[in-house]
Structures are given as C-alpha cells and as structure tokens.
Amino acid sequence: MWTKYSMLRAALKLHENADISQYGRLIAFLKKESKNHKPKKAQVLEREDIQHLLCSFTIMKEGFSVNVLDICRKYMSQRPKNVSQTRLVLCYRNEKCTVQRIGINRLSKIPSVVADFLKLPETELYTAHSMRRTSGTLLFNAGTDLGML
Numbered sequence: 001m002w003t004k005y006s007m008l009r010a011a012l013k014l015h016e017n018a019d020i021s022q023y024g025r026l027i028a029f030l031k032k033e034s035k036n037h038k039p040k041k042a043q044v045l046e047r048e049d050i051q052h053l054l055c056s057f058t059i060m061k062e063g064f065s066v067n068v069l070d071i072c073r074k075y076m077s078q079r080p081k082n083v084s085q086t087r088l089v090l091c092y093r094n095e096k097c098t099v100q101r102i103g104i105n106r107l108s109k110i111p112s113v114v115a116d117f118l119k120l121p122e123t124e125l126y127t128a129h130s131m132r133r134t135s136g137t138l139l140f141n142a143g144t145d146l147g148m149l
Contacts, residue, residue, distance in 0.1 A: 001030055001033060001034055002030065002034065005026075005030055008020070009021060040125060041125075041133075042111075042125065042126065042127045042129035042130040042132075042133050043111075043115070043120070043122065043125045043126050043130055043133075044130060044133045044134045044137050045111070045114065045115070045118075045120075045126070045130065045134045047138055047141070049114075049118050049120070050134075050138075052118060053114060053117065053118060078096070080098070080099055082099075083099050084099070090102060104128075107128060108127060108128035110128075110131070111126035111127060111128065111130040111131055111134075112124060112126045112127070114126065115130075
C-alpha cells in the first residue's frame, strides 16, 4: 500500500503541484492498515546451490549435453564485439547473440528457474531481488568490506 501511496504522491506533486504528505489522517490510516502486513523477503541462493548449479546443470539437446560453464564460454565467444551496451546479458535467439539487451521480465525469471532446477522450496520467492541479495550475501560471507557492498 505504501508503494501505491508513494507513486500517487509523486504523480500529484509533479502534475498538480499538490503535496499529500501533509494529510495526517491519510498517513494514520495507512499506518493502521499496514500493521498486519508481513513483508516477504526474497530468498538467497547459498554458495553450495550456485556451485551445484555450475557443476551439474546440463542441457540435453539432440543427445548432446553441455553444462553451464560451457554455455557461458560459448555465449561470451558469440557476443558481438561492437556492442555499446555494458550489460553482460544480451538477447540470444536462434543461436545468435544480438545487441538488444535482455528484457527485465525475462531477467527477473532467472532466479526462479534456477531454484526450480535445484529443487528448492517455494521457488516463487526467488525473484530478481534474489540475485542482488545473493551476491551481497556471498560477498559479505567472503569477508568483503561493508563499504564495498
């Protein structure tokens, strides 16, 4: 509910030059309604999960199997050299890598697919934010300085 309030407040401020943050009764109502709200945290993949994925994830195609590391190497070798994008993941269709970046919806489904492959519980809780939490957790556990995170 707070996200909707925030979007509405920003839109009204921009288009109508109205500040609804001054409405105390509205804020009180939102606080009262959100008391029972229990936020869901995005799940984190453990280091062992990632190692298991990299070592055991294979794709079978026409009797030929290939693991994730081989896929990454092939992807990097086929990545176009004249890409102005600094993003790692680009669109890969029909066995060709294009300069078009991958869409946010497709990218956000990757953690759920990985969790499903690893047979982890509640795969729907692995979201795009899981990638961020996983990388931060792994870096912190490896002893990275908090200022670097």
